[in-house]
Amino acid sequence: MVALKLRRSPSRPRLLELPWSQPLEEWPDEDFVRLPSGTHRHVVRFLRHDGEYYALKELPTRLAELEFENLDRLRDEGLPAVTLVGIATDRATPAGEPLESVLITRHLRYSLAYRTVFTDLSNEGQRNQMIDALAVLLVRLHIGGFFWGDCSLNNVLFRRDAGALRAYVVDTETSEFQLKLSDGQRAHDLMIASENLAGGLYDLQAEGRLSAAIEPIEVIDALMHRYEALFNDLTAAEEVPVSDLGRIQARLERLNDLGFDTEEYELREDSGVVRFRPTVVEEGYHKRSLERLTGIVAHENQARRLLNALRSYGAWLAQTEGEALPEAVMGYRWLTERWRPGLEMIPAHLRGRLEDAELYHELLEHNWYLSEERGEEVSLFEAVESYVDTILDRRQSERNILPADP
Ligand SMILES: Nc1ncnc2c1ncn2[C@@H]1O[C@H](COP(=O)(O)OP(=O)(O)O)[C@@H](O)[C@H]1O
Ligand SMILES: [Mg+2]
Numbered sequence: 001m002v003a004l005k006l007r008r009s010p011s012r013p014r015l016l017e018l019p020w021s022q023p024l025e026e027w028p029d030e031d032f033v034r035l036p037s038g039t040h041r042h043v044v045r046f047l048r049h050d051g052e053y054y055a056l057k058e059l060p061t062r063l064a065e066l067e068f069e070n071l072d073r074l075r076d077e078g079l080p081a082v083t084l085v086g087i088a089t090d091r092a093t094p095a096g097e098p099l100e101s102v103l104i105t106r107h108l109r110y111s112l113a114y115r116t117v118f119t120d121l122s123n124e125g126q127r128n129q130m131i132d133a134l135a136v137l138l139v140r141l142h143i144g145g146f147f148w149g150d151c152s153l154n155n156v157l158f159r160r161d162a163g164a165l166r167a168y169v170v171d172t173e174t175s176e177f178q179l180k181l182s183d184g185q186r187a188h189d190l191m192i193a194s195e196n197l198a199g200g201l202y203d204l205q206a207e208g209r210l211s212a213a214i215e216p217i218e219v220i221d222a223l224m225h226r227y228e229a230l231f232n233d234l235t236a237a238e239e240v241p242v243s244d245l246g247r248i249q250a251r252l253e254r255l256n257d258l259g260f261d262t263e264e265y266e267l268r269e270d271s272g273v274v275r276f277r278p279t280v281v282e283e284g285y286h287k288r289s290l291e292r293l294t295g296i297v298a299h300e301n302q303a304r305r306l307l308n309a310l311r312s313y314g315a316w317l318a319q320t321e322g323e324a325l326p327e328a329v330m331g332y333r334w335l336t337e338r339w340r341p342g343l344e345m346i347p348a349h350l351r352g353r354l355e356d357a358e359l360y361h362e363l364l365e366h367n368w369y370l371s372e373e374r375g376e377e378v379s380l381f382e383a384v385e386s387y388v389d390t391i392l393d394r395r396q397s398e399r400n401i402l403p404a405d406p
Contacts (some may be wrong), residue, residue, distance in 0.1 A: 006086035007072060014050045015104070020091050023099060024058040038113050038154030040171075046107055053107035054085060061089055063173040064101035070146075070172040071105065077144050078282070080137060081169040082108050082157070108168060110355055111157040114200070115209075117165065127219060133158060133165040135226035138193065140283060141169070142186050143234060149174035149189065152196035160354070161299035162361040190227065194220045234260060237277040242269060248276045259300040261285040293331030296339070298357035305361050310334040338380060345384045350392050363387055 201216035314330035367383035
């Protein structure tokens with residue numbers, strides 16, 4: 001016996017075929033794929049079924065329902081989290097013995113557990129990537145009114161984003177949405193995060209995977225600083241004289257650079273002093289522009305990178321063709337003359353190693369690197385060939401944590 005509640009996804013009635021009347025641990029092994037995951041309390045297994053990959057977690061019904069609500073809301077709010085598929089409740093064995101519920105999420109493609117990402121935290125680049133990704137995640141959640149209550153290295157997944165990282169929430173059984181988080185609630189959530197994250201880093205240290213030069217507490221301090229700076233930039237009120245409105249403009253531009261859009265803000269003038277306060281901020285400034293121009297869906301940093309490439313191609317076209325092109329035309333031409341042909345040169349068996357946008361970002365990097373090395377402009381297509389031969393072929397596939405798609 002089982003009751004499935006499925007969410008807004010393309011209908012997946014075949015999930016009913018699964019052996020729900022057995023404890024998850026006893027499901028036949030051949031149904032499952034082995035994927036890396038963080039350490040966890042509950043039984044968590046990854047399943048390939050009907051062409052899709054799922055993560056299944058068995059837990060008490062009350063918690064499963066709470067997590068269902070939270071993931072659903074995170075998705076509605078556009079916050080970065082694993083995608084909810086549904087829950088299975090009212091389970092019982094053939095003998096009538098009741099079983100716990102199962103939360104079903106979609107396996108987050110190309111996601112990396114922190115153990116895969118941070119092979120060397122003594123590398124300042126890696127450390128900053130981690131700090132930035134976590135700070136942005138926590139700030140976004142808090143601005144959205146989400147009290148996480150269980151931020152830890154095991155409950156975050158990372159994805160690559162044009163040389164940076166992007167963090168996603170997994171595990172929300174202790175979380176709660178509020179209308180608005182008070183400063184006290186934010187501080188409480190940050191305290192939980194600090195303790196858990198420090199714990200995770202000390203564990204890595206004990207395993208000899210963290211250089212002795214790294215003091216976990218310093219990493220956490222840096223994270224808290226980054227969080228505060230970002231949170232203030234996104235929310236704090238600022239007062240400037242009317243004669244200095246340029247400062248407000250500069251702050252809006254700085255937020256755009258960080259990838260945030262100020263959808264709504266207040267301006268109030270009183271006796272020559274202007275008070276400015278962002279009220280609704282959303283991430284995805286570059287992402288939305290890129291999607292509008294080209295239809296390509298990418299992460300924020302990738303989108304920023306691709307837009308730059310698109311605009312410099314547009315500038316080059318304008319120069320060679322003697323007239324400036326409208327942005328929409330530029331977008332279309334870049335898409336058909338650079339993006340598609342560039343990616344199509346990648347042999348099919350290597351194409352899936354990274355997401356397309358990340359792959360193209362690497363092509364651009366490689367192109368830049370080759371041109372620097374030779375001291376002359378190298379064409380994109382020549383760079384693609386060299387990239388395939390020298391880099392991609394050797395790179396361990398980040399997707400081969402999944403068996404190949406049929
Ligand atoms: N949808 C998913 N995609 C990828 N990995 C996942 C997904 N859901 C869970 N995981 C992995 O499984 C681990 C355990 O899941 P989690 O929800 O944290 O369970 P627990 O409540 O037992 O800690 C996570 O640390 C994560 O690495
Ligand atoms: Mg967990």
